[in-house]
Each structure stands twice: as structure tokens, then as C-alpha cells.
Amino acid sequence: MKKSPLQKARAAYQPKLPIVLTGAVKAVEGNPTRSVADQAEIQRLFPNTYGLPELKFEKNTTPAAGRPVNVGVILSGGQAPGGHNVISGLFDGIKKIHRDSRLFGFLMGPGGLVDHKYIELTSAIIDDYRNTGGFDIIGSGRTKLETKEQFDKGLEIVKELNIKALVIIGGDDSNTNAAVLAEYYKSINAGVQVIGCPKTIDGDLKNECIETSFGFDTATKVYSEVIGNIQRDCNSAKKYWHFIKLMGRSASHIALECALQTQPNICIISEEVEAKNMTLQDVVNSIADVVAARAEYGNNFGTVLIPEGLIEFIPAIKKLIAELNNVLAANADATKDLAGEALETFIKEHLSADNRATLESLPDNVARQLMLDRDPHGNVQVSLIETEKLLSEMVGNRLKTMAAEGKFKGKFSALHHFFGYEGRCADPSNFDADYCYALGFNAACLVNAGVTGYMSSIRNLVKPSVQWTAGGIPITMMMNIEHRNGADKPVIQKALVRLDGAPFRKFASQRDDWSMNTCYVYPGPIQYFGPAEVCDQPSLTLLYEHKDK
Ligand code: FBP
Numbered sequence: 001m002k003k004s005p006l007q008k009a010r011a012a013y014q015p016k017l018p019i020v021l022t023g024a025v026k027a028v029e030g031n032p033t034r035s036v037a038d039q040a041e042i043q044r045l046f047p048n049t050y051g052l053p054e055l056k057f058e059k060n061t062t063p064a065a066g067r068p069v070n071v072g073v074i075l076s077g078g079q080a081p082g083g084h085n086v087i088s089g090l091f092d093g094i095k096k097i098h099r100d101s102r103l104f105g106f107l108m109g110p111g112g113l114v115d116h117k118y119i120e121l122t123s124a125i126i127d128d129y130r131n132t133g134g135f136d137i138i139g140s141g142r143t144k145l146e147t148k149e150q151f152d153k154g155l156e157i158v159k160e161l162n163i164k165a166l167v168i169i170g171g172d173d174s175n176t177n178a179a180v181l182a183e184y185y186k187s188i189n190a191g192v193q194v195i196g197c198p199k200t201i202d203g204d205l206k207n208e209c210i211e212t213s214f215g216f217d218t219a220t221k222v223y224s225e226v227i228g229n230i231q232r233d234c235n236s237a238k239k240y241w242h243f244i245k246l247m248g249r250s251a252s253h254i255a256l257e258c259a260l261q262t263q264p265n266i267c268i269i270s271e272e273v274e275a276k277n278m279t280l281q282d283v284v285n286s287i288a289d290v291v292a293a294r295a296e297y298g299n300n301f302g303t304v305l306i307p308e309g310l311i312e313f314i315p316a317i318k319k320l321i322a323e324l325n326n327v328l329a330a331n332a333d334a335t336k337d338l339a340g341e342a343l344e345t346f347i348k349e350h351l352s353a354d355n356r357a358t359l360e361s362l363p364d365n366v367a368r369q370l371m372l373d374r375d376p377h378g379n380v381q382v383s384l385i386e387t388e389k390l391l392s393e394m395v396g397n398r399l400k401t402m403a404a405e406g407k408f409k410g411k412f413s414a415l416h417h418f419f420g421y422e423g424r425c426a427d428p429s430n431f432d433a434d435y436c437y438a439l440g441f442n443a444a445c446l447v448n449a450g451v452t453g454y455m456s457s458i459r460n461l462v463k464p465s466v467q468w469t470a471g472g473i474p475i476t477m478m479m480n481i482e483h484r485n486g487a488d489k490p491v492i493q494k495a496l497v498r499l500d501g502a503p504f505r506k507f508a509s510q511r512d513d514w515s516m517n518t519c520y521v522y523p524g525p526i527q528y529f530g531p532a533e534v535c536d537q538p539s540l541t542l543l544y545e546h547k548d549k
Helices: 005-011 040-044 083-097 110-114 122-128 146-160 172-187 216-237 253-264 270-275 281-296 316-329 340-351 355-360 364-372 389-406 430-448 500-515 541-548
Strands: 025-032 051-060 068-076 101-106 118-120 164-168 191-196 241-246 300-305 414-419 454-459 471-473 478-483 488-491
Touching: 025 430, 025 471, 040 478, 040 488, 051 430, 068 083, 068 110, 083 101, 083 122, 083 164, 083 430, 101 122, 110 146, 118 281, 118 340, 118 389, 122 216, 146 164, 146 172, 164 172, 172 191, 172 488, 191 430, 216 241, 216 300, 216 355, 216 414, 241 253, 241 389, 253 500, 270 430, 281 300, 281 389, 281 500, 300 389, 316 340, 316 355, 340 364, 355 364, 389 414, 430 454, 430 471, 500 541
Parallel strands: 068 101, 068 164, 164 191, 191 454, 241 300, 241 414
Antiparallel strands: 025 051, 051 471, 101 118, 454 471, 478 488
16 A cells, blocks of 8 residues: 555654553552433333443553453444554453454444454554544444344354453444444353443543543544634635534534634534524524624624524424424334435325424435434434525525614625545544554453443543553443433433533633634644644633533
């Protein structure tokens, strides 16, 4: 494979491991844990893995000789920068336990486990992928692991390969599946551990014990670079309004982090839209007001950041999606052979009058996507909805009305962008390269400690990486019961943007200034080599959250 000069130089980067993981470790148990909510129900569903203690690794002065261990690894869900380093950290970790340990990678996500598709990851393969972006070493997929048949089928290959532990690298849904799998294997004494690793660019898999998910740092730095470039172009030509949609299926962490880094004129935060009970038209009016106010000073240009998940947070649309989910779940048999218009008619006939009215008020393509396009976890595929175009069109219409009333005298010319896939496979920043390597290496320590149903946890992340701490968090601790696809299910609680949290407060205290005055910041590209203050900075979200503690 031909490599660029940067790729070659980057391959030689040695991730900085937390000092505690550089020698032999012992697991120190904390207090028993409880789930974030619905304790009785989660305990009933996870009798074998509920209430486990938090684990913290400390240096061990009397290390025991290790035995070879075979481990399986799965990449699950959307790509996130650093996945390859989790795998290389895991590989180095199990080789440190014993040089004859072996690592098997299941291909194209959880489906590879069920279909028995795998490769052995040797050091020659691993070395080719160190510090690179992407998940192409073994591929990823969104197959949902949830049935006993899938678990049993997976167990066949696990036994055949003498695998002692599975490491699942995924987001909240995939780690929920990891917890269910861990519980099942424990309940049948399968002798197979399951360990999760927190992955997602969306940044919504975090809590008291998981400070951030990997990939968020790099992806937001890539998006901020290009937003900065657009802002410089915008400020040079002074003739366009740029509507920029940013990935993040549900929470607005990505949009908020990019806003903190680049200081756009407008950034919508879905969680605020919901809290203020705003309609789509309210959001449009708020943008049009800024456009008109800037036009009064001759500034017919600007930038608007739009979180991908916005549509789902507009209360009326959220209500509609909830009913759509229930209608589809309750009529699974009746709808399984319907498609296109027939399915749309069926759905409309089964919706309440209120929700039908909301559906009919939306542009056809948006309505159709809400009704028909779902991922295997039942989520609306918001990345397919062109919110940036929808909003700019509605803002254009609103400005025409305002112009007729003498309230807008400027020009409005809009351009559209969607940044998502551009950032998901970037070479990991130094932060993500180190964090991911440590997560994988630490997962090997959890395997060696013999535990199951834990997520690899590396903390103290605003400090230099050598000072990070390492341990394991029981996944059941992060769970609650939510209504999904027409039924109550145990799931990891998603972390949304907190309106009382430091990152949002910081943004809210400055946004009026940013909207009227042009205060753009141009962060520039990720730097891999150079001074620590340029190369090793964590996200602003992480920094502000730590200051809040
Ligand atoms: P994960 O939650 O699996 O990490 O994926 C997140 C994400 O990148 C979202 O930001 C986006 O909405 C979605 O994946 C896109 O999914 P797909 O890769 O299937 O198009």
C-alpha cells in the first residue's frame, strides 16, 4: 500500500500510555454500583452483572506470571477516529500478558461474530494500522446483537477459537448490546467475558465515569478546521450565508464544541430548542432576525451551525416520531409487506389527528424520511434529512415577508454544507491516538482481571496522558429503561448537552456578541508534531466540563 510522507511519519508515533499501565497492575474494587435510574428493573434484567463494583488499576509490586489469552474484537456502528489504536493497544496489552496470546477480529461489525467471519490480527497487520483513522482493519457494521440465537451462534465460534473474552468497541447502543451479551454468557456459565470501549464522534456516551467517547476530539477538530476556512472565505467575500449541518445523530455536542472553537454567528443547540418548546418556525424566525440585524450594518453574510439531530428535538416532531415508532411496532405484521405510498397511507391512517397535521406540515421528503428510513436500532436516519436546506429555504421565505413589512433591507444568499463523514475517519489527533491506545491496553487489563460486563475507563483526561487513571465501570451502572420501538428496553442513558453545564453556559454568554460582531476563530488543521499546546489539547467541552467539577 502506497503511503504519504505524513502517514509514514505518523506510523512511528508511540502513543503515551498512562504511567499506571506501564507495569504490572492489580484491580482495586470500589463500592458496589447501581444503575442511573430504574434500579429494580435493571437489577431484575441483569441478575448476574448488576451492582458490580467500579475497578481502578494500581501498580502491582508482586505480579503473577500471565497465561496466553485469546481475545476477539468487534468494531460496531459508525466510524470514529482512533478505532485502530484501540485495537493496537488491545493487541499490545494481551501480548504483554503473554507473548502467545492471540487476537481475532470479527469482520464488518457484530454480524461477523454471528456469521463466523473473522481474521487473526497479527503484528504485521496491526503495525500497518497504528495511528491511522478508519475502521478498515476489520470493518464495522450496525447489526444489533439481541437474540439468544445470535448469542449462541457467536458462542460456537468463540469456543472454536478458544476465545476467553470479546471486546466490543461501540456507542451507547452497541455497549448496551455488550451488557446484554455479558449477562447472557454469565448466566449460562459460558466462560466468556465481554468488555466494552466507548466510541462515537457524537460525544453522547459519557457520564460521571466515562469522561468522553473516543473520536469526538478528532472529528470536531476536523469540522472546526473547515468551518474556520469557510468563515474566512465568508468574511473575505462578505456575500453568503453558510448553513452548515454537523453530524451528531441526537445530542448537539459536536455543534457546541465547533461553536466554541470557531465562534460562528449562529449555532442552534437542539436541547435548548426542546427546553424552550420551540417550533420549527420559531427556530427559523430566530435565524432570520439575526440575518436582518446584521444586514442593517451592511453585513449580508454569516455562518449558521445546525446539529444533525435538530428535527427530532422539536417537541411537535418528537411527539410525531414517538407515535410513528409505536404505530410501526404495533403493526409490524400488517406493514411488513408494504412499501412506498402504500406504507405511507397506512401510517397516516393510524396517526392521531395532531401528529398527522404535524407530518403534513413538513416538506414531503422530510416526512417520508421520518416515516420510512430507520437504522437497525430503530433510529431515524437524521443524517439523510437535509435540515440545512430546509432551514435556509424557510429563512429565505421569512425574510421575504419581513422585507414586505419593511423589516429587512439586505440581501440573502445561502450556501449549504454537511460535515459528518469527512471527520469520522481522520487520522486521530494526539489526544485520540493516546486515549484510544490506552482504552485498548486497559481493556486487556480488564480481560486479565477476569471481569465481564465492564467498560474500559480512562480518566483524568485534561491532564497529560501519563497522568491518566485507568479502570473499569460496570455497564449496568449507565443504564435506564427507555421506550424504544414500541417497547420498554434497558439501554445506556444518552448524554445530551446540559443547559446548566459549563460548555453551554460559556457559549450562551458569548453568542450575542458572535451574532452581531464578526468574531470568527480559524483553528487550522490538526497538528501531529510540534509543541504540546498546539498538538495535545483536548476538546474545549472536556476542559470546561472539568473546570465545572
Ligand atoms: P455511532 O453512534 O454508531 O458512533 O454513529 C454516529 C454517527 O456518525 C452519527 O453522527 C450519524 O448520524 C450516523 O452515525 C450515521 O450513520 P451511518 O454511518 O450509518 O450513515
